[in-house]
Amino acid sequence: MPGWVLMNRTLKSYSHMSPSPIPGFSANPPTACFCRDIQASLSLFVWSASLGPPSQTCPPAEIAEHTSTSPTHQFGQFTTDPNLMGKTWSSWRKGSVCHRVGINDYCVYMQSSFNKGQGISLVATSSTIDSLSKTRGFVNRLLITLDDSIAPVAPGILQTRPIKDKGLGVVAAGNTIKSNTKVMVDMPALMIDPRAFTDLSQELLSDLVTEAADMLPTASGDAFYDLSGGEGLPRDSQGRALAIIGKNAFRTKIGEQLEFHTVFLNVSRVNHACSPNVAYYFDPITMRKSLYAVQTIYPGEELTIGYVDLTQPSQTRQSSLSYWNFTCSCSRCTQPSRRLRESDDRTAQLLGIRNKLDQYDISLRDGQAMAELLIALYEIEGLEARIHEAYYRAAIEFNGVENRWKATKFARLCLDRGLLLKDETRPFVVQMRSLVEHPEGHWSWGFRLVGEQ
């Protein structure tokens, strides 16, 4: 919900989760109907509700990644947008199988020209395809297609190779990669409307996703069937495509209305760690998923992302990871028991402080010291991928006691990292920008001093 809200303050913590486990979905061969609720909280960044500051103005509610519609482009037609005129693309090819549930008719739609011939296949209703076709990102896909600067895996920098006990993984192959460097860009190959998981039986959904994978251009179809999750299932078996999706799909939001489970052929090779050295961002406008180093990555080191909420204790993380059938053996998870206990204690304290700060309770003392401790806890736990969350809170706390210089410092740090991973429209970006520009005019200015002499 864009704009400002009064008294019903919803800003603050978002959890970083991906790829998205599909609730109720076991990525094993289909055996039964698995219609389940798809919860928004299971992937990407979710802002939890919390009380805002005790003022009349307060942080805006989270703005979903915005959709921009083309006024001209219609589903299945050529654009009349003057910027795109003369650049033709093939329209959607519809598959042969459709399954209707109520008013929703789920079919396969494919465009082979997408992303320089990689192609894209969707399981969706025609109205979803219509809406997607009108988003700026999709209309712009031709421009994206023409952009040669997109290298899915930067040549000479990364290598996909077998990693002990993990299948394949992506490794730094060239020079040392500095923190904040973009390391990979990828675009969707296969997208599924999440409603299909609740509306259709597993068998019917499996029909559609198999056709979606088979309709991709040959090289992309082969790359898709090579992804993990389908081992032991012949390519033509009913459940293989669905099993692969279960293990590799990310939740992607395009605008306020559109959401998909999306497979990216290159990003899907990146394994999990609980203190990952890479963070990612899906830009709904360009349809690109970009991965950034958030720590220095040395040659030979594996690139890792977080699949689950990393601000949870180790047991909770491990039990969430069981969806992907592995136990995490990263350095954060395999410490001697005493150190693991300390790590869990720190993680619990991190959660406690975050929750406390997010209540904006004016009787709270030492909010600034708590926020600085929060930053240290993110650092010690190797959560650089989310450190902007801690910087955000520190900026608010210092502004709350009218310490403009420290507030500005933390707001700048928040923007420096946060902007790599989020677009300009995100509320925290808007908040931090306005604080940097005019700390005294920001809603948080002096809010901790209310009632003090």
Ligand SMILES: C[S@@+](CC[C@H](N)C(=O)[O-])C[C@H]1O[C@@H](n2cnc3c(N)ncnc32)[C@H](O)[C@@H]1O
């Ligand atoms: C999205 S895929 C990642 C790429 C995969 N390793 C491959 O060979 O294509 C997810 C699967 O990789 C494996 N995996 C990912 N992270 C792992 C880890 N930290 N330890 C062990 N296996 C892992 C699991 O089998 C998981 O189901």
